[in-house]
Amino acid sequence: MKNIVITGTSRGIGFELAQQFAENGHQVLAISRNSKPLEAINHKNITALSVDISNPKDLKKVTQFVEKTWKKVDILINNAGKLVNKPFTEISSEDFLEVYKVNVFAVAEITKLMIPFFQKGSHVVTISSMGGIQGSMKFPGLAAYSSAKGAVITLSELLAEEYKEQQIAFNVLALGAVQTEMLEEAFPGYEAPVSAKEMADYIYNFSLTGNKFYNGKVLQVSSSTP
Template sequence: MRILITGASSGIGREVALALAADPGRQVLALARRSEPLETLAQEALNKYGRATISWLEFDLTSSDDSILLEAVEALGGVDILLNNAGLLINKPFEQLSEDDWRQQFDVNVFGPVRLIRLLLPWLQQSASAHIVNISSMGGFQGSSKFPGLSAYSASKAALANLTECLAEEFKDRHISVNCLALGAAQTEMLATAFPGFQAPLSAADMGDFVAWFATHGHRFFNGKILPVSVSTP
């Protein structure tokens, strides 16, 4: 099973990559903007499991050249699971959010996943168990509690959730499942940015274990679903 995950250098993404790498039948390609934490992640997996199950690629969803990603996926032999985990959060009151703040968050949180799905679609539709998992937030989940300062972030995550439903319908005849996890509070740097001083009921590793399980098994049970994964919000 070949899995590509974005935003793997820290937080939940890092823990998901480690959890996925525990199975010797999986190959994980970890993407992030910074190479140093990715190298550390790959070495940790090697030390922990005794085998090189994580490869990595320094890649910026908004600016890196398509060709370097395509080469890495070719070397992997294709992709069965795409985990769109990378995210950007800017915490500011609405009237202080600039147009650039809005654009940056939508570029990473919406257009980043769109870009990867378009690039990887030829491989995904060749897989017998293709699964696209979009990582959203309870802030983007319709009917959930909303919080000051997170309007642009929450709107971008709501767009990602709606995209999930659209693509599940569009790809269903290609046997590609598309689901979205709207994550609640887990202790990460991003949570600290959104809610300074708040202590989450779950660790990043707790959430990472669940996301890893869902990525590899959820396509058997769900398609086109936006699933809240939340003990508290925040």
């Protein structure tokens, strides 16, 4: 049984992941602004915490829970994301900041807060996007989102190096098209070949075993891009 922290659990991949870990006997701290969807499931292994991860003060709730209840964290999955789909000249500085707050700054902050609770063998998995991969196909309107997803790739590579002696692994999964609400926001009407549950199955297994084979790596999990 492992202690798993997952962000962005109110819908999509994060919602499915929280349930899968819980159903397999793991303890889950599910973090999202909207905690009601998982609270409604009322699984004994899931603690749903309402947290705005873009607010560093709000993130203290996570630290307080782990200190009081678990004392250690085996897996952190940085899954939460924010997307703005606008032509570049219409994206304001505030839009950029809001996207980076969730997709980059919050990833750094929550990882930093969890460092004292990681042990040898802990695994940090950050969910990025094929849009953040250098040389991949890019799409108009996603300047803030895709550049943020590129930033967390570099951040994870750096952290893997910084914490390799403690044997804490940091890996990134760069996802292609998955049928989620966020995909609909980016590509209205597009039907992805992979469901949120199918991708959650993949991330579930990778989170538990991927650190045996990878550290500081970016895996492109993509059968198609729109």
